[in-house]
Amino acid sequence: MPDKYHIKTRPVPPRRPRIGRCGVVDWREDCAGCHNCVKRDCVFDRYREEAAYIRDMREMDSLFFQCMGCFSCVQQCTKGLLSLSLNPVYERLGNGYWTPQMIETTWTQAETARIPVSGAGYRGPFSGTGFDSMWTDMSEIVRPTRDGIHGREYISTAVDIGRKPALLQFEADAARDRLPPLVDIPIPMIIDMMPQGYRLPNLPAVFKVVAAQTGTIAIVDYNEWDLLGNDLEQYLPNLAAYIGPSAPAPAAGMLRKMRLVEVGDGDRLEQRIAELKAVNPDIVVAVRIDLDAHGVERGIELAGEPYIEALHLVADVNGSELNSGSPRFVKDMLRQVHTSLVQRGIRNEVTLIAGGGIALAEHMAKQIICGADLVSVNLPLLIALECTLCRQCNDGLSCRAGIREIDTDYGVGRMTNLVAAWHDQLIEVMGAMGIRDVRRLRGEAGRALFYEELEEATFGKLFGKRRNG
Ligand code: SF4
Ligand code: SF4
Numbered sequence: 001m002p003d004k005y006h007i008k009t010r011p012v013p014p015r016r017p018r019i020g021r022c023g024v025v026d027w028r029e030d031c032a033g034c035h036n037c038v039k040r041d042c043v044f045d046r047y048r049e050e051a052a053y054i055r056d057m058r059e060m061d062s063l064f065f066q067c068m069g070c071f072s073c074v075q076q077c078t079k080g081l082l083s084l085s086l087n088p089v090y091e092r093l094g095n096g097y098w099t100p101q102m103i104e105t106t107w108t109q110a111e112t113a114r115i116p117v118s119g120a121g122y123r124g125p126f127s128g129t130g131f132d133s134m135w136t137d138m139s140e141i142v143r144p145t146r147d148g149i150h151g152r153e154y155i156s157t158a159v160d161i162g163r164k165p166a167l168l169q170f171e172a173d174a175a176r177d178r179l180p181p182l183v184d185i186p187i188p189m190i191i192d193m194m195p196q197g198y199r200l201p202n203l204p205a206v207f208k209v210v211a212a213q214t215g216t217i218a219i220v221d222y223n224e225w226d227l228l229g230n231d232l233e234q235y236l237p238n239l240a241a242y243i244g245p246s247a248p249a250p251a252a253g254m255l256r257k258m259r260l261v262e263v264g265d266g267d268r269l270e271q272r273i274a275e276l277k278a279v280n281p282d283i284v285v286a287v288r289i290d291l292d293a294h295g296v297e298r299g300i301e302l303a304g305e306p307y308i309e310a311l312h313l314v315a316d317v318n319g320s321e322l323n324s325g326s327p328r329f330v331k332d333m334l335r336q337v338h339t340s341l342v343q344r345g346i347r348n349e350v351t352l353i354a355g356g357g358i359a360l361a362e363h364m365a366k367q368i369i370c371g372a373d374l375v376s377v378n379l380p381l382l383i384a385l386e387c388t389l390c391r392q393c394n395d396g397l398s399c400r401a402g403i404r405e406i407d408t409d410y411g412v413g414r415m416t417n418l419v420a421a422w423h424d425q426l427i428e429v430m431g432a433m434g435i436r437d438v439r440r441l442r443g444e445a446g447r448a449l450f451y452e453e454l455e456e457a458t459f460g461k462l463f464g465k466r467r468n469g
Contacts, residue, residue, distance in 0.1 A: 004154065005157065005158070005186040005187070005215070005423070007113075007213070007214050007416060007419060007420035007423060008213070008416075009113035009413075009416060009417045009420045010113075010413060010417075011111060011112060011113075012110065012111055012410060012413035012414045012417060013111060014107065014111060014386055015386065015402065015406075015410070016059070016062075016386055016401065016402070017053075017058065017059055017062035018065075018066060018107070019062075019065065019087065019089055019090050019093065019104070019388070020065035020066045020067065020087060020090060020104070021065065021069065021086060021087055021090045021100065021101075021104065022065060022067040022068070022069040022084050022085070022086060022087065023063060023064060023065040023066075023067055023084070023085050023087060024046070024047075024050075024067050024073065024074070024082055024083070024084060024085070025082070025083050025084070025085050026039075026081060026082055027081045027082075027083075028081070030079055030081060031079065031081060032078065032079055034078060038072070038073040038076040038077050038082075039073055039082075041072065041073070041076075042072065042073055043070075043072070044066075044067075044068050044070075046066055046067050046068070047073075049064070049066060050064040050066070053066075063087075065087040065089075065090060067084065069084060071084070090104070093388050093389065094388075094389045095318070095389065096318075097130070097317075097318035097319065097357070097359070098318075098359060098379070098383075098389050102359050102360060103383055103388065103389065105360070106359075106360075106380055106383045106384055106418065107383070107384070107386060109384075109417060109418050109421035109422075110383075110384035110385075110414040110415070110417050110418045110421075111414070111417065112417065112421075113416075113417035113418075113420045113421050114421060115421055115424050115425050115428065116421075127451040129329070130319055130329050130331070130357065131319075131331060131357070131360075131362065131363045131366050131367075133450065133451040133452060134331070134366055134369075134370075134448050134449065134450050134451065135448060135449045136362070136365060136366065136369065136429055136432075136433060136447065136448050137433060137446075137447045137448060137449065138429075138432040138433060139433075140431075140432060140433055140434030154436070155427050155430050155431060155435075155436050155437070156436065156437045156438060156439075157186060157187050157188060157423060157426055157427065157430075157438045158184055158185065158186050158187075158438070158439075159184070159185060159187075159188045159351075159373055159374045159438060159439060160182040160183065160184050160351070160373075160439075161182065161183040161184075161185065161260060161284055161286070161309075161310050161351045161353070161373070161374070162180055162181055162182035162183055162284040162309045162310060162351060163180040163284075163308070163309040163310075163349055163350060163351070164180070164182075164348055164349055165177070165179065165180065165349070166345075166346070166348070166349055180309065181259075181281070181282045181283065181284050182284065183217070183259045183260050183284045185215060185216050185217060185374075186214075186215045186216070187214065187215065187216055187419070187422075187423050187426075188364065188368060188373065188374035188375065188426070188438050189216060189364060189374060189375055189376070189377055189419070189422065190211075190216050190217045190218070190219065190240075190353065190374065190375075190376050190377070191207050191210065191211055191216065191217070191218035191219065191376070191377060191378065191381060192219050192314070192355050192376035192377060192378040193219050193220065193221050193242060193378065194378050194379075194382065195316075195317050195378060195379070197391070197393065197394035197395075198378075198379070198382060198393060198394065199224070200382075200393060200399070200403055200404055201224075201227050201404070202227075202403075202404060202406065202411075203227075203382070203403075203411075204218075204220045204224055204227040204228050205227060205228055205229045205408065206406075206408055206411035206412055206415065207220065207381070207415075208220070208228055208229075208232070208235040208238065208239055209235070209408065209412045210381070210411075210412055210415040210416055210419065211235070211238035211239065212234075212235050212238045213412065213416050214416060214419045214420075215238075216238065216419070217238055217239065217240050217259070217260055218238060218239055218240070219239075219240045219241075219242050219262055219376070220239055220240070220241060220242065221241075221242045221244075222241040222242060222243050222244075222247060222250055223244070223247065225241065225250070233257070236254065236257035236258050237257065237258070237259055239258060240258060240259075240260040240261055240262050240286070241254075241255075241258065241261050241262070242261075242262045242263075242264070242288065243261065243262070243263045243264065243272075244264045245263075245264040245265065245266025245267065246266070247264075249272075249275065249276060249279075252279045252280075255276065255279045255280045255283060256279065256280045258280070258283060259282075259283060259284065260283065260284050260285075260286060260310075261276055261283055261284075261285055261286070262285070262286045262287070262288050262312060263276070263285060263286075263287055263288065264287075264288050265287055265288060265289050265290075265298065265302075269287065269302075270305070270307050273285045273287075273307055273308075274307070284309050284310060285309055285310070286309065286310035286311065286312045286351075286353065287302060287308060287310070287311055287312065288312045288314060289302070289311055289312065289313050289314070290314060290322050291313050291314060291315040291321055291322060291330060291333050291356065292321060292322040292323050292324065293321070293323070293324060295313060295321070295322070295333065296333050296336050296337055299311050299313050299337045299352075300337055300340045300341065303337070303341050303346060303349075303350045303352075304344065304346060308350055309350065309351065310350065310351035310352075310353060311350060311351070311352055311353065312353040312355060312376065313330075313333070313334065313337065313352065313353070313354055313355065313372075314354075314355035314356050314376070315329075315330035315333065315355065315356030315357055316356055316357075317356060317357070317378075317379055318356075318357055319331070319356050319357015319358075320356075320357070321333065329357070330354060330355075330356050330357045330367070331357075331366060331367055331370045332370075334352065334354050334367060334370045334371045334372050335370045335371050335445070337352065337371065338352065338370065338371020338372075338443050339371070342443065347443070351373045351374075352371060352372050352373050353372065353373065353374050353375065353376055354367045354370075354372035354374075354375050354376070355375065355376035355377075355378075358375045358376070358377050358380070359379070359380060360380075361421065361422035361425035361426060361429075362425065362429065363375070364377075364422060364426060365425075365426055365429045365430070365441065366448070368438065368441050368442050369441060369442075369443070369444055369445060369447060369448045370443075370445070371442065371443045372442070373439075373442055380418060381415045381418065382403070384414040384415050384417070384418045385401065385403050385406055385410075385411055385414055385415075386401045386403075387399075387401050387403060388400070388401060426438070433447050435447070452466070
């Protein structure tokens with residue numbers, strides 16, 4: 001049996017004061033000085049931490065908001081002097097899609113590499129938009145296989161990128177045709193280029209090390225190749241150059257050491273792929289397709305072409321269809337491409353990589369259920385470096401989180417921790433679903449519940465179809 005995939009992690013504390021959700025307001029004036037003060041009973045020891053924080057305060061404009069909001073001290077203070085307050089800075093994090101909770105949980109995973117535990121139950125809405133309108137079926141959670149998923153049991157999260165033949169033909173005990181090349185990676189996630197506006201110059205050099213340490217692949221725009229540093233050679237198997245529709249190909253010596261390369265969709269696609277293959281027949285070429293109004297149709301059309309090995313379908317950072325007034329969500333677009341390829345009987349031949357809107361580990365599992373073989377991730381890795389998604393860099397302003405000044409060790413540690421935490425969560429989800437191989441999870445829509453379908457089945461007969469459903 002091969003060695004288990006394992007990512008080495010270590011705690012990497014934040015450089016800046018933490019931005020938590022809750023703080024305690026303590027009206028000390030009327031304090032009775034009880035000898036068994038409830039503050040000493042805080043199981044998270046927040047009062048002592050707050051005192052230490054104030055003693056060593058480094059930034060005057062950052063208050064201590066690290067309370068877990070359990071209400072224990074608030075409810076038990078005999079004089080009712082304690083109350084909780086919400087941190088206005090926390091509430092301004094992110095945007096409508098990247099919620100403060102997503103950002104905070106990403107920071108915690110990047111620091112500790114642990115699976116986030118929310119505790120105290122879930123008090124949010126039953127369903128929402130985007131990935132929140134589907135639920136994974138955890139009904140296998142009681143099976144014994146669940147017990148050892150991080151120990152004895154083997155759950156594979158490995159995927160292959162490349163073209164698979166529809167059937168194998170043999171001659172004299174050997175495959176008749178040369179099998180197409182495959183890139184195998186141990187986790188269904190690759191690192192994508194940062195969206196325009198977030199392309200800080202020191203990030204590609206960090207990505208290359210993270211990709212090597214986690215066994216995955218980082219896509220780097222070939223125009224930014226010189227940002228990767230001088231020690232590039234050893235990292236080439238974990239790097240994929242993105243070549244824009246009219247950009248020149250990388251040098252032959254470099255192409256021969258890469259396993260994957262990505263080209264932008266455009267003219268002369270077949271010829272450009274053939275030119276890359278002529279230099280390195282063992283390289284896999286993925287085609288990047290923007291998920292705009294024509295993205296789904298273009299993906300379906302290209303998947304039927306024999307020279308296509310992998311398609312990278314990319315929505316915007318919020319998972320929305322590009323350039324659309326009423327955008328579709330990336331999971332629905334992927335489902336459409338996947339289902340269409342299944343109906344045409346060609347789904348297994350091509351690899352689908354889904355990008356855009358992947359903010360949490362559960363999104364990776366859900367996108368795979370919707371038909372992707374693997375996902376591409378970018379913004380969560382930036383958030384791992386304490387980015388607040390303030391978008392100042394997008395406007396060309398300085399970064400308040402000081403991301404341009406990070407050292408490589410810190411960046412690699414935080415990003416690697418996040419990938420490890422996501423991997424553990426994927427194993428948790430698959431264990432709970434009774435699935436031992438992530439390749440079996442692909443397109444398993446029967447293992448999920450979709451709000452729109454449930455609503456249609458339950459209320460459709462009474463009220464008709466939702467107009468925008
Ligand atoms: S509400 Fe709970 S976590 Fe917060 S300070 Fe009080 S006891 Fe500690
Ligand atoms: S903190 Fe703001 S300025 Fe810095 S990288 Fe993040 S979005 Fe850009």
